[in-house]
Amino acid sequence: MSETPANNQGDKGPLLTLSSRFAEWLASVDASLSLTTYQAGRLFFVGRKVDGGVRAHERMIEQCQGLWTDGQSLWTSGLYMLWRFENMLRKGETTPAGADRKFVPVEGRVVGRIDVHDIGLGEVDGIRRPVFVNTLYNCLATFSDTASFRPLWRPKFISALVGEDRCHLNGLAMDGARAAFATAVSRSDVADGWRDRRHDGGVLIDVATSEIVASGLSMPHSPRLYGGKLWLLNSGTGEFGTVDPADGIFTPVCFCPGYARGLAFIGHYAVIGLSRPRRGGAFAGLALDQRLTEKDAAARCGLVIVDLDTGNVVEWLRFEHTIDELYDVAVLPGVRSAEAIGFKFDDIQREITIERRTP
Template sequence: MDAIETEDPATAPNTLTAEPTTGQNQTGQNQIGRSPSGADPVAKVALTPSRQFPNWLAEQRCSLSFTTYQAGKLFLIGLQPDGRLSIFERSFNRCMGLCSDENGLWMSTLYQLWRFQNVTEPGQSAQGYDRLYLPQVAYTTGDLDIHDVAVDGNGRVIFVNTLFGCLATVSPERSFIPLWQPPFLSKLAAEDRCHLNGLAMEDGRPRFVTAVSQSDVADGWRDKRADGGCVIDVPSGEVVTTGLSMPHSPRLHNRRLWLLDSGTGYFGFVDPQDGRFERVAFCPGYLRGLTFSGDFAVVGLSRPRGNQTFGGLALDENLSKAGSDARCGLMVIDLKSGDIVHWLRIEGVVEELYDVVTLPGATRPMALGFRTDEIRRVISVGEPGAL
C-alpha cells in the first residue's frame, strides 16, 4: 500500500463550489466528500463561512491554504467568478507544516517533505483556476514529526524536526541535516524531549522558535504542558519568554513577534521589553496555524482531543467561562481592535488543523494529487538549455 498519499479515488478531486449540485444547503455550507454510493457520512466535511468572509478574501486579494493532519487534507480556499467560495482539497497522509513562496508551496507529510510548484503563468488559468500547484519534488525524511516549515533567503527549505528537537534541512543522501538545536538539549536524539514546534523567520533567517518545555529527557515535555512553554532566540540561544502553555506558530509581522498560546486559547504577541506574552484575542479552540494579510491575522482552531496531550489545560476553563464549545476552523482577527471579524467554521470528519498560509494574489487555487489521471496530463516545459 502506498503510504505517501491516501487520496480516496471516490472523493478526488473534490472541487467544491457553492452550487446546489455540490451540496450547498440554505445555510451556505459546502459539503465535502462523496462515497461511490454518495452516502458515506464518515467522509463528509461542512465548511460554513461568516457572511462577509468571501468579501474579505476579495478585498485582501488573496486565497488561503491550510492542512488538517488528523484527516489528512490540504485545503485551498479561494473565490469563484461569481464571488462565492471555491473550496478545493487533496488528501495526503498526516500533512502538517505548510509554507508558501512566490512560486509554490512546501508541505510536510508523514515521512516526506513535498515541494508543490505553481505551473500557471500570470494571466493563465487551468480549468478556471489561476493557481495550479503540482507536487514536483519530494524528500523522504522518515517520520520526524515535522512541524513548521520555512524557506530562507537562499531558497533553502528549513523545518522544525520535532522528533530530534532541532532545526534541519533536507539532504539528497540522508533523512535530514541538523542545523541548530536549543542549548538546553544535551544531545541530538530521537526522543522528542522538548517538543520544539514553531519557527519564525526574520530577513530570510531563523529568528525565534517555540517549544512546549525545556525538558532534556525523552518525552519530558508532557509534564510541563500547562506552563512550561517558551520562546527561544535562535542566534543567541537565549530563552526570551517562558510560562506559556503549549505555544505554537511564532510569526514576525509588523515588527512584532506574534504567537499562539495554544493551551489557553489566546492569540497575542511578545512584549520586547520584558518578554511577557500580551493577550490580544481569545479564540474558542486549540490554536495552531497563523498567517497574516495586512492588518489581519488568520488563526487555525482545532477541537482538542480529550487525552493526556490536550486535557487538563487552561483552555477548558476559558471555554467554560466564555460559554463556548471548542471549534474547528479559521478565524480572522483585526490586529488594530483585537476583534474576530470573519471566520470559516469546519464540521464533520475534520476536527484538527495544523497550519495555514496566505496565498497573495491568488484568486482560485487548486492542487494535484496522485490518484487521478490529471497529473499524467499536466506537462510544463522549461527554458531551452545547453548540453
C-alpha cells in the first residue's frame, strides 16, 4: 500500500471530471462514496470538502477488488490479502483535511492469490465474519485461523473444490447476515471454461437451495437486495435491472455506458461502477460493444448515479486517464468525507490508538 494524491494532474490533465451538481447530490443524500480500482490498484473515497466542493482521496492496494463498509468498519481485498480498516474518529472529530472518517488498518489476513471478488459481512458459527467470493476456487468462503480460507458453499454444478476458476463465480448478494444469491459467468465445470460462455451463459444462483433462479445472462455481476427487489448488473449487455426469482426474468432499468461492475444504493438512487472494456480477452465481442455503437458512445470508466424511479442518470463521475477498470462501489451514509492511512509513509508508524471501553 502506498499513497498518491487523487487530484494529481501531471501532464495528462485532471484525473476526475464530474457532473456539475455531483457535490450537491452527495449533500442531498448525506453520504460519501468508496470504490476499488483493481487494474490501477487503488482504494478511492469521494466526498465533500468543508466548503462544499468534491474531495477525492486514495490509497494504493495491489489488485484491490471486493469492498464492504458500514461507514465505521471497512473490508477490502488485495492481491493475496484481506484488509480490515476501522474508523478512529469520534463523533464530531475531523482530520486536518476535514474528513469525518479516518480509516486505519487494524487487521490483515493472508488468503493467497485466490482472486477475491464481492465481500459481505455474514454470520459464521455465530460470529460476524467476512463472507467473500473465492473466484479461483469457485466458492463462497471466509478466512481461517489455520488455513488460507474456509469454504462455505459452492454451486452444485462444480464437482470439486479446485483452483481452476471454472465458472467465474463473482457476485454476492447478502440478506442481512446471510449469503442469499451469487452470480457466475457460466455453469462450466472445467478449468477456465467460463470464457466460452460469456455471451449468454451467466447465471444467478439461490445460495440456500443451490438452484439457478435466472440464466441466459451475459457476464452478470453485483447482485444486491434492496427495497424489496433483487438487482444486478448484466455487464455483457451494459444493463442494470432487476430479476424476479420466481420466474427468472431479468428486467432492464437502464443502459450503462461502460462495462458495469460495482453496485450500491442510497435512498432512491443506485450508484453503479463503469469500466472501459479491455480490447481482446474476456471483454471482447460482447453485446455491450454493439449497444455503444448504436448509441454513438464510447465506454467510460467512472460512476453513474441512477434514479430508481425513472431509470435516468442524474449525476456522473469519470476517470479521464490512468484508471480504466473499477470493480466495486460502496456508500458511506452520514459521512461527509473519508480518508485512510496507508503503509508507505511514516503515518502508519505514528497512528497508535487506545481501545476505548465504557466503564
